[in-house]
Amino acid sequence: MQQKLPNGGPKASKLEAILNSAVAAIITIDTSGLIDSINPATERIFGYHADELIGQNVRILMPEPFHNEHDSYISNYLSTGRRKIIGVGREVMGKRKDGTTFPLDLSVSEFVAGGKRYFAGIITNLSDRRRVEEALLESERKLAQAQRLEAIGQLTGGIAHDFNNLLTVITGNLELIEMSVQGEHLHKMLRDAQEAADLAAKLTSRLLAFARRSHLEPEILETNDLVLNVTSMLRRTLGEHISLSTVLSPDLWQVKVDPTQAESSLVNLAINARDAMSKGGKLVVETRNIRMDEVKSGDAIELPHGDYVQISISDTGTGMPAEVRDRAFEPFFTTKTRGHGTGLGLSMVYGFAKQSGGHVTIYSELGYGATINIYLPRANGTMDAAVAADAEPSPRRGETVLVVEDDDGVRDLTVTRLATLGFKIYESSDGASAIRFLESGLKVDLLFSDLMLPGGLTGYDIARKAREIYPGIRILLTSGYAEDLLRTENLGGIKLLRKPYRLADLRSALDAVLNGPP
Numbered sequence: 169m170q171q172k173l174p175n176g177g178p179k180a181s182k183l184e185a186i187l188n189s190a191v192a193a194i195i196t197i198d199t200s201g202l203i204d205s206i207n208p209a210t211e212r213i214f215g216y217h218a219d220e221l222i223g224q225n226v227r228i229l230m231p232e233p234f235h236n237e238h239d240s241y242i243s244n245y246l247s248t249g250r251r252k253i254i255g256v257g258r259e260v261m262g263k264r265k266d267g268t269t270f271p272l273d274l275s276v277s278e279f280v281a282g283g284k285r286y287f288a289g290i291i292t293n294l295s296d297r298r299r300v301e302e303a304l305l306e307s308e309r310k311l312a313q314a315q316r317l318e319a320i321g322q323l324t325g326g327i328a329h330d331f332n333n334l335l336t337v338i339t340g341n342l343e344l345i346e347m348s349v350q351g352e353h354l355h356k357m358l359r360d361a362q363e364a365a366d367l368a369a370k371l372t373s374r375l376l377a378f379a380r381r382s383h384l385e386p387e388i389l390e391t392n393d394l395v396l397n398v399t400s401m402l403r404r405t406l407g408e409h410i411s412l413s414t415v416l417s418p419d420l421w422q423v424k425v426d427p428t429q430a431e432s433s434l435v436n437l438a439i440n441a442r443d444a445m446s447k448g449g450k451l452v453v454e455t456r457n458i459r460m461d462e463v464k465s466g467d468a469i470e471l472p473h474g475d476y477v478q479i480s481i482s483d484t485g486t487g488m489p490a491e492v493r494d495r496a497f498e499p500f501f502t503t504k505t506r507g508h509g510t511g512l513g514l515s516m517v518y519g520f521a522k523q524s525g526g527h528v529t530i531y532s533e534l535g536y537g538a539t540i541n542i543y544l545p546r547a548n549g550t551m552d553a554a555v556a557a558d559a560e561p562s563p564r565r566g567e568t569v570l571v572v573e574d575d576d577g578v579r580d581l582t583v584t585r586l587a588t589l590g591f592k593i594y595e596s597s598d599g600a601s602a603i604r605f606l607e608s609g610l611k612v613d614l615l616f617s618d619l620m621l622p623g624g625l626t627g628y629d630i631a632r633k634a635r636e637i638y639p640g641i642r643i644l645l646t647s648g649y650a651e652d653l654l655r656t657e658n659l660g661g662i663k664l665l666r667k668p669y670r671l672a673d674l675r676s677a678l679d680a681v682l683n684g685p686p
């Protein structure tokens with residue numbers, strides 16, 4: 169315990185040992201709110217050194233509104249004797265030295281020592297528990313979504329299958345009748361009936377696609393050719409207001425899929441993007457090889473390990489709120505007005521990707537556009553030794569990295585990975601706290617930041633500020649949005665790492681940035 173403890177002796181030293189080894193932060197303050205003593209856990213949890221805290225008003229550890237109101241809590245209690253927090257535990261927010269806030273459980277007691285009144289606060293950091301709870305909720309949400317789609321798939325698949333048989337009988341008989349009746353009037357009626365049956369057949373075939381019961385004729389394809397076929401057609405049909413570009417990886421693996429369904433999946437995605445960009449925007453189609461082994465976070469967890477080709481379609485349109493994103497694959501889920509969407513486009517893409525042994529994910533936030541990633545298994549896939557070998561970590565010499573990432577799961581993973589690579593790590597969850605951290609004067613060799621962050625500041629803004637503060641700082645940004653890859657052209661050479669990435673990708677990107685010019 170820093171700061172004096174009254175009455176020495178064996179009892180006191182045992183007490184002191186307890187305070188020093190406690191996991192919880194234990195802070196005592198006097199009746200004017202000034203910190204009298206703290207234990208080592210307080211330093212760990214709040215990121216301050218004891219010298220910086222003792223004698224300060226305890227408000228320093230509180231964000232608004234507690235910060236401003238704390239003095240009045242104490243004076244209220246002292247004048248009225250009414251206890252609001254003393255004797256009971258409650259969950260409040262704390263503020264670390266770097267400005268980040270976190271949930272904590274606080275219980276306060278009161279004691280008299282040496283004739284003076286004090287308050288003691290015992291504080292348990294709840295952010296780890298929250299993180300675990302949130303990760304659990306997220307995986308439950310994903311599981312529930314997968315189960316819902318599975319159930320709807322079985323139902324629609326069954327109905328669509330029966331409908332297909334019924335429609336075959338209807339259209340077949342309509343054709344036979346058409347051959348044997350006379351008269352323009354009757355023929356018109358038959359044509360109308362035939363057209364309706366054709367529409368119904370299209371609908372059922374999309375439902376069958378969703379239910380993974382399409383008739384597929386897979387062929388081995390060069391994935392970039394597949395993409396180029398579609399984009400050359402889209403260039404003509406999307407309209408002037410949408411600029412279409414491709415970022416195609418050379419040496420792309422082949423895939424084995426049904427070409428017609430693959431093309432119509434890409435067309436569906438492009439049409440969705442167009443619809444989301446009524447005022448114009450950018451559409452980017454990107455391809456790359458991806459090995460599912462260590463990419464555990466976020467994107468493609470539902471895929472077995474192995475080699476895949478990823479096709480990403482990104483737009484700069486309206487984006488989707490979480491409620492839409494979570495239901496977008498469901499058949500007949502649409503936010504479009506009647507006649508403008510049936511809600512089967514993404515269902516078909518989902519079914520196609522799944523039936524082909526792959527997967528599809530949506531990466532979107534309201535106001536930030538959308539990226540849809542399709543993963544297709546590599547044809548005749550074998551791991552090539554060259555790629556597999558480069559995954560070995562090369563320990564660094566303890567350079568300091570500031571990680572800025574709002575997603576707790578991804579940040580944890582990044583921190584672990586960076587530690588494996590031998591870096592010293594600081595972390596922030598948003599732009600404002602990252603900048604405060606940089607301004608605090610602690611030396612940072614490299615800023616590794618997500619591009620899209622909550623709170624208005626982007627990775628670019630932090631990068632700009634970081635360069636002002638430390639002209640020699642190295643910068644690596646990361647993003648799941650393919651569109652950002654294009655914007656980096658105007659960024660004075662800042663390197664961008666595309667999410668999700670492998671440990672080997674992270675290592676070589678960091679090596680390149682650290683060994684290159686600032």
Ligand SMILES: Nc1ncnc2c1ncn2[C@@H]1O[C@H](COP(=O)(O)OP(=O)(O)OP(=O)(O)O)[C@@H](O)[C@H]1O
Nearest residue numbers: 440441444487496502503509510511512513514538
């Ligand atoms: N690129 C995108 N940007 C924003 N929202 C999207 C995007 N793609 C899909 N959505 C949302 O997901 C919903 C479902 O998409 P889906 O393609 O399944 O159906 P639809 O486009 O509404 O109809 P259909 O494709 O059958 O014509 C859309 O209505 C829209 O709200």
Ligand SMILES: [Mg+2]
Nearest residue numbers: 436440513514
């Ligand atoms: Mg659609």
